[in-house]
Amino acid sequence: MADIELGTNNPAAHAVHGLKRYVFVWLALLAGTVLTVVTGRMDLGEANIIIALAIATTKATLVVLFFMHLYDAGGVNRLVFVVSVLFVLVLLAGVFGDLMARLPVSLPNGGPVAPVEMHGGAGHEGPAASPEHP
Amino acid sequence: MSSSEGHAHAARPPRWYHAHHFDNIETQNHAVRLGMWLFLGTEVLLFAGLFLGYTVYRWLYPQTFHLASRHLDLSLGTLNTVILITSSFTVVLGYNAIQRGNSKACVRWLAVTILCALGFLVVKSFEYRHKFHEGMLPGKFYSYEGLQLPGANIFYAVYFLATGLHAFHVIVGMSILAWVMFRVKKGLYNAEYHVPVELGGLYWHLVDLIWIFLFPLLYLI
Incomplete structure (x- = not known):
């Protein structure tokens, strides 16, 4: 050795x-x-x-x-990981740039509108609190 | 321990692990580590696609995603987070042990890690069974009465894809660690050469890393 x-x-x-x-x-x-x-x-x-x-x-x-x-670790290994995380951020930024630039009608649900009013939002908190097992 | 091993390993020359095209073992280790980090980079990008899908649909259906996350089992999710974090800790203890040349302790810590991985999968299977039972399923298979909102089936599509791909990584990581543990037990690694233990550990940490983000995104917010 x-x-x-x-x-x-x-x-x-x-x-x-x-x-x-x-x-x-x-x-x-x-x-x-x-x-x-x-x-x-x-x-x-x-x-x-x-x-x-x-x-x-x-x-x-x-x-x-x-x-x-x-x-x-040495510099190269750090660089590899940091760059891959950087590219994830580029991906997110690109896709969100596209989404935000669209007209709402071109989005699958007509834009990010919460459709919860017609169901009565508060009522849905009830079953949420009971995730029981079979 | 090598006397009873048979011809396969008895034939190994000293420093068998040193490939001749590397000047020395440290240059080799450096190259091997770089390769692993490159691979981990591609793994990050693989999961990035799913995180992106989550983010886009969360932006499109904010209320639904918020409510749907309340229908996941938070205590089981938290339990699994603790299990995975602890397994990351035990695998690094295994690496530390083999760095000191203590292969017995290394085998022990790797075994604990593999048990943690099994525990994670058992807990996950309980969660999956519950969701199958309740009809919290992706796409057209969604039939859960407790949450009838547009986008709920998309949340569960993302949930099953992300946690499913993650669970697959748990199985792969577990197999890698089992293979490494077997080789440690054979006495193939020592204080000088143990880079496979390190790389198996790195893969396992990545599995933990992904879950650190999946857990709050799916179960909490």
């Missing part, structure tokens, strides 16, 4: 970490899950989506950096 140069000048060699950081990340991810469920259950309107996505992004970043060791 002595004939192999590990470490110093080699970005591809991963450091062996103590268990502490993994336990910490795990606990942070569990806390994030609790936070997601608690805030998700509150009725905060539009803010719900933003909070949920912010927590999910934070959790994902923790996983990528510390569980997947991108924190220790």
Whole structure:
């Protein structure tokens, strides 16, 4: 094993970490899950989506950096992943640019209109609370 | 452990894992990792299509998607999130163990991870069974009385496609980890060479990563 140069000048060699950081990340991810469920259950309107996505992004970043060791990795591997996420955002932006530029009549349901009034919106909260099992 | 293994591995030369076209093992590991990250990039883009579908139809049917998410079982979804996060933690502990050359501990942690994966699938199958029973199904098969709104069948189409593709990844990841675990048990990996354990772990983390986004989008908002 002595004939192999590990470490110093080699970005591809991963450091062996103590268990502490993994336990910490795990606990942070569990806390994030609790936070997601608690805030998700509150009725905060539009803010719900933003909070949920912010927590999910934070959790994902923790996983990528510390569980997947991108924190220790060399530049190329970081670049690959960041670029793929970037292209996801390009895809979303392109499709939404198209959707928003359309006339409502050209959309499948005549645009994003909530059709819930004719059914009485409040009445649907009833069965929602009882997801029983067979 | 290698004496009773038979001819297949007895014939392995020392440093068999070092392919001759790489200068040294670290260059090889670097190339292998880059390949894995490229593959993970394509996986992200594969799921991006489904996330895009979700976003578009959520924009078209905001009220329906909001109400339909209330009809999923939040406690089972949360349980599965905890299971997957914990399995990501145990797989990284397995990787850490083999980095230190402790293949026994590595096998143990990989086994825990595979059990978590099985648990995830069992919980998911309960959820699916309930939805089949209630008629919360995609497209024309939708027959659920509790939520009769335009777009509800689309929500369940997205739900089944996204969670179904994810469950398929769970099965694949589980198989990869089982294969890796088998090879660790054979003593093929050590402190110097264990990149397959790392890559199997990376795949498993991706499965966790996808679920981290699927869970709030489908179950909560």
